[in-house]
Amino acid sequence: xxxxxxxxxxxTLRRAYGDVLExxxxxxxxPELVTGFQPGRPGRPGRGFGRLGRxxxxxxxxxxxxxxxxxxxxLVAGLIVPGALWPAADPxxxxxxxxxxxxxxxxxxxxxxxxxxxxxxxxxxAQAAAITPSGQxxxxxxxxxxxxxxxxxxxxxxxxxxxxxxxTQIVVSPDGSTAYLLEPSRGVAxxxxxxxxxxxxxxxxxx
Amino acid sequence: MTEAIPAxxxxxxxxxxxxxxxxxxxxxxxxxxxxTGDRPTAEDxxxxxxxxxxxxxxxxxxxxxxxxxxxxxxxxxxxxVHRARTRSLRxxxxxxxxxxxxxSAESAVLxxxxxxxxxxAVARLRGRAREVLAMRYLLDMSDSEIAAALxxxxxxxxxxxxxxxxxxxxxxxxxx
Numbered sequence: 001x002x003x004x005x006x007x008x009x010x011x012t013l014r015r016a017y018g019d020v021l022e023x024x025x026x027x028x029x030x031p032e033l034v035t036g037f038q039p040g041r042p043g044r045p046g047r048g049f050g051r052l053g054r055x056x057x058x059x060x061x062x063x064x065x066x067x068x069x070x071x072x073x074x075l076v077a078g079l080i081v082p083g084a085l086w087p088a089a090d091p092x093x094x095x096x097x098x099x100x101x102x103x104x105x106x107x108x109x110x111x112x113x114x115x116x117x118x119x120x121x122x123x124x125x126a127q128a129a130a131i132t133p134s135g136q137x138x139x140x141x142x143x144x145x146x147x148x149x150x151x152x153x154x155x156x157x158x159x160x161x162x163x164x165x166x167x168t169q170i171v172v173s174p175d176g177s178t179a180y181l182l183e184p185s186r187g188v189a190x191x192x193x194x195x196x197x198x199x200x201x202x203x204x205x206x207x
Numbered sequence: 208m209t210e211a212i213p214a215x216x217x218x219x220x221x222x223x224x225x226x227x228x229x230x231x232x233x234x235x236x237x238x239x240x241x242x243t244g245d246r247p248t249a250e251d252x253x254x255x256x257x258x259x260x261x262x263x264x265x266x267x268x269x270x271x272x273x274x275x276x277x278x279x280x281x282x283x284x285x286x287x288v289h290r291a292r293t294r295s296l297r298x299x300x301x302x303x304x305x306x307x308x309x310x311s312a313e314s315a316v317l318x319x320x321x322x323x324x325x326x327x328a329v330a331r332l333r334g335r336a337r338e339v340l341a342m343r344y345l346l347d348m349s350d351s352e353i354a355a356a357l358x359x360x361x362x363x364x365x366x367x368x369x370x371x372x373x374x375x376x377x378x379x380x381x382x383x
Contacts, residue, residue: 001373009376010344013329016322017345021237024246101255102262125255125287143287 090135090152097138097152099129104138104150120148120157130170130179132193139179139193141167147181147191161196165189224261227273235281238341241326242285252288256280278346279356282338289334328378336371339364 001009088097089109096107098114102122106115123142131138131152138150146160147167167181167189178199181189187204191197232253239249260277267273329337338357342348343364350368354361 001376005376006372009372009379012321012325012379013340013344013372013375015319016325016329017237017241017341019319019322020241020326020345021233024233024237024240102258122259 088129088131088138090131091133092135095135095152097131099126099138099140101125104129104140104152106152118150118152118155118157120150121160123148123160128167128170128181130172132172132176133174134176136176137193139170139172139191141170141181147179149193149196158196161191161198163189163191163198165198165201223273224257224264227260227277228257231274231277234346235277238345239281239285241329241341241345242282242337243288244330248288252281252284255284275352275356278342278348282342282356285338286334324379324382325375328375328382331378332371332374336367336374339367340371340375343368 088099089095090097093109096109098105098107100117102125103117103119105117107113108115120140121142123144123146125143126140127143128141129138136151136153138152140148140150141163142148142160143166145162145164145166147163147170148160149158150156151158163181165181165186166183168184169182171180171182172178172193173180177192177194179191179193181191183189184204186201188202190199190202192199235253235256236246236249239252240246243249243252256277259280260273263276264273267276329340332340335357339353342353342356343350348356350361350364353364357364
């Protein structure tokens, strides 16, 4: 490529990228910066814990709407947790939980107030989550192929369990002893929750 | 685009992150938009990068490195998006012929047809090439800064950019 051609293609590229920035400037709306956690109150959304979010955006809440526990969480008038990925509730229906990229946010279902979040190492972001039938723990699968136990009793995240399996769904057995992590292209990883160790894999027959 | 980093001596991590965000958001969202092809995803990637910076601030020995940290996070975030998309396409291989392009006319309303064609051509380049071009010509980063952000040598950055520009020139010439 001659210097002239190089200069022309560089100019074209700069103009194209400049047009992209111009289109963003024209559009104007930039996400609001939200850092630090502010619990919600009835009629006033919770905000933050380090995410930048358009507070009130429904885009991230779409998975919540699709889930069974939405009936519970939805009763909490005005509570919106930015970055919400999965809803859950304890069996007594006193506390609801919203799992986000890097935290579990307990929600008092009677008052609609979000409690301080239980943070866990995000490890590239949470990919799936499930609550045990007893409601005492929530298991979160991360992008980096770990399963993180989060105790709703102590309010702390436990040591991540290395799975090596990219889970898109988690199911906990009714007795709370085993978790099953689905990776659609490979199969199911079985995790012993008594010992917090990977117990085996069920391979899917190749399609 | 060499933004001045906010002074950190008397500011909280939250203030530093906020000011950095105000300074850099447009360029970083633009970069993520070019690399992922859609604005909501681009905004999410940038949001995650700044959230990561906020969490990392107490550990950052040199707060002046915050900009480098967040730039590298944006590039990594875009890679994760691509990996997730590729995995999804592999799962649904019957849709492979209909896979979404990384850049479309709907990604942003561009004033110039020339720009649209150029970005479509960029979208067909390999991932590393797209990253290098965006960092060099959109974020105005030096080759040394790009090398540090990508964890490669300066020579690799230079040769990648050179090959990418040659490919782009050839593609655009064929189209015209």
